[in-house]
Amino acid sequence: MPQDDDPQGSAFDAATAVRRGPDGGFVAELHPGWDVGGGILNGGYLLAVAARAAVAESPHPHPVALSGSYLRAGAAGPAALAVAPGPAGRTLAHSLVTMSDAGGPTLVVQATTARLTGAAAERELPMPDVPPVEDCVSLAENAALAPPGLSVPGLVHRVETRLDPATAGWALGRPSGEPVLRAWLRFADDREPDPLALVTFADALPPTSFAAGRFGWAPTVQLQVLVRALPAPGWCLIEARGGTLAGGWHDEDYTIWDSTGRLVAQSRQLARAPR
Amino acid sequence: MPQDDDPQGSAFDAATAVRRGPDGGFVAELHPGWDVGGGILNGGYLLAVAARAAVAESPHPHPVALSGSYLRAGAAGPAALAVAPGPAGRTLAHSLVTMSDAGGPTLVVQATTARLTGAAAERELPMPDVPPVEDCVSLAENAALAPPGLSVPGLVHRVETRLDPATAGWALGRPSGEPVLRAWLRFADDREPDPLALVTFADALPPTSFAAGRFGWAPTVQLQVLVRALPAPGWCLIEARGGTLAGGWHDEDYTIWDSTGRLVAQSRQLARAPR
Numbered sequence: 001m002p003q004d005d006d007p008q009g010s011a012f013d014a015a016t017a018v019r020r021g022p023d024g025g026f027v028a029e030l031h032p033g034w035d036v037g038g039g040i041l042n043g044g045y046l047l048a049v050a051a052r053a054a055v056a057e058s059p060h061p062h063p064v065a066l067s068g069s070y071l072r073a074g075a076a077g078p079a080a081l082a083v084a085p086g087p088a089g090r091t092l093a094h095s096l097v098t099m100s101d102a103g104g105p106t107l108v109v110q111a112t113t114a115r116l117t118g119a120a121a122e123r124e125l126p127m128p129d130v131p132p133v134e135d136c137v138s139l140a141e142n143a144a145l146a147p148p149g150l151s152v153p154g155l156v157h158r159v160e161t162r163l164d165p166a167t168a169g170w171a172l173g174r175p176s177g178e179p180v181l182r183a184w185l186r187f188a189d190d191r192e193p194d195p196l197a198l199v200t201f202a203d204a205l206p207p208t209s210f211a212a213g214r215f216g217w218a219p220t221v222q223l224q225v226l227v228r229a230l231p232a233p234g235w236c237l238i239e240a241r242g243g244t245l246a247g248g249w250h251d252e253d254y255t256i257w258d259s260t261g262r263l264v265a266q267s268r269q270l271a272r273a274p275r
Numbered sequence: 276m277p278q279d280d281d282p283q284g285s286a287f288d289a290a291t292a293v294r295r296g297p298d299g300g301f302v303a304e305l306h307p308g309w310d311v312g313g314g315i316l317n318g319g320y321l322l323a324v325a326a327r328a329a330v331a332e333s334p335h336p337h338p339v340a341l342s343g344s345y346l347r348a349g350a351a352g353p354a355a356l357a358v359a360p361g362p363a364g365r366t367l368a369h370s371l372v373t374m375s376d377a378g379g380p381t382l383v384v385q386a387t388t389a390r391l392t393g394a395a396a397e398r399e400l401p402m403p404d405v406p407p408v409e410d411c412v413s414l415a416e417n418a419a420l421a422p423p424g425l426s427v428p429g430l431v432h433r434v435e436t437r438l439d440p441a442t443a444g445w446a447l448g449r450p451s452g453e454p455v456l457r458a459w460l461r462f463a464d465d466r467e468p469d470p471l472a473l474v475t476f477a478d479a480l481p482p483t484s485f486a487a488g489r490f491g492w493a494p495t496v497q498l499q500v501l502v503r504a505l506p507a508p509g510w511c512l513i514e515a516r517g518g519t520l521a522g523g524w525h526d527e528d529y530t531i532w533d534s535t536g537r538l539v540a541q542s543r544q545l546a547r548a549p550r
Contacts (some may be wrong), residue, residue, distance in 0.1 A: 063546045065497040066343030069385045071362050087346050110344045121521035151449045222340040246396035270340045
């Protein structure tokens with residue numbers, strides 16, 4: 001198990017690593033284990049790889065706002081990351097990151113970087129009341145939770161996911177009808193959360209449409225992640241809530257709290273509606 | 276007054292017009308009347324200008340998702356808009372729009388365009404209960420509503436804003452403490468709403484921190500706007516809600532319904548915390 005203060009050696013750090021490429025940009029090796037089924041890599045995982053490249057080119061250490069447009073489904077294997085720096089000041093810096101594979105660009109990300117602190121919030125949304133981790137339902141340990149016809153995504157073996165039983169009925173043939181999921185998350189190898197981990201957590205649950213009884217794939221079109229504070233060690237709590245479903249589109253909001261109850265990240269995505 | 280089906284001649288259409296420039300991109304003349312005070316142009320206005328350029332280069336007629344990074348405060352006057360097209364398919368198209376003035380880039384926008392419909396939503400957030408327009412408080416007609424030390428922004432003369440009295444206490448020296456504003460909006464010249472108008476409405480209210488009794492400027496860093504349906508003619512209802520305020524940052528969500536009660540747009544922004 002890696003040390004809390006030395007994430008080297010964790011599956012997440014290995015799978016999101018970037019290094020300088022020959023042309024001044026970065027290269028990454030996208031890992032096939034971070035998929036959502038059918039060889040499709042998770043959008044939050046891809047966004048974390050882009051965030052790593054943005055931070056590597058920034059005077060500031062943390063991603064605070066990322067907006068990604070998913071141009072094509074990315075596959076595992078080598079990827080190039082070009083970072084175009086924008087204005088950089090004492091408080092924050094902007095950049096644009098383009099991820100490409102052999103077929104061309106797959107993901108474009110506007111990144112704002114800054115330095116996050118552990119200061120207490122002046123105002124924040126309180127953490128919802130959820131049973132403790134040991135009373136929640138493990139996705140990885142319950143193959144039966146895979147919706148009919150879908151393989152279990154690799155992601156559930158990388159990110160340990162414990163569903164609030166109140167939002168797990170869909171997996172047992174009793175969808176609540178309400179597109180809401182709540183779950184405790186941490187990396188399966190106990191690598192502690194940090195801002196990059198939160199970027200991945202911000203898209204790591206099954207589609208909220210599963211809770212409403214629809215098991216089709218819902219490809220993300222645009223995903224915005226805001227990281228608000230440095231997370232404390234331990235489990236994070238995620239609440240994912242589906243919004244409006246209309247005209248072939250739906251949106252989904254995530255709110256993430258750390259183990260101390262602090263709000264640490266939020267995301268919103270527009271996706272195509274599940275079939 | 277312009278015809279409903281002929282928006283030419285409206286102040287909004289004139290102020291957001293783009294035309295082909297000599298280098299293949301677009302040029303616009305940013306209008307000083309769409310400011311939020313101190314000569315700073317409204318972020319939603321600038322985003323609508325960028326959206327017009329994105330739509331002009333797209334096979335699809337409407338902006339459905341826009342994520343803008345505000346690099347510097349833009350000033351009125353000539354602006355250049357470069358549109359870099361991304362993948363375009365039958366359902367949607369991506370592009371990246373960069374707005375620049377003489378000093379360099381001011382705003383970078385990832386745009387997703389598609390064709391919106393008037394189809395009924397399968398699920399949507401219901402419109403909140405707000406008094407009718409005639410019982411609400413006009414920002415333009417109440418100079419007293421300007422916070423101490425701030426001039427009345429030009430925007431309130433372009434976008435007619437009628438505050439729900441329940442969220443107007445801040446203007447009368449009785450801030451509710453809750454960072455929530457609700458208001459009916461339409462253009463002052465009765466130009467009917469469309470997807471581009473919704474992009475501007477999605478950032479058109481005073482900062483929600485005003486309702487909580489803080490009257491400092493809160494510059495937008497990143498703004499994401501999702502347009503979900505074609506709005507019906509008439510007033511739109513906007514609810515703006517401040518989220519977490521921590522470490523010098525805050526976030527704000529807008530939800531917009533049209534006159535029939537349909538949810539037509541949403542936005543989320545990360546801003547620097549008001550002083």
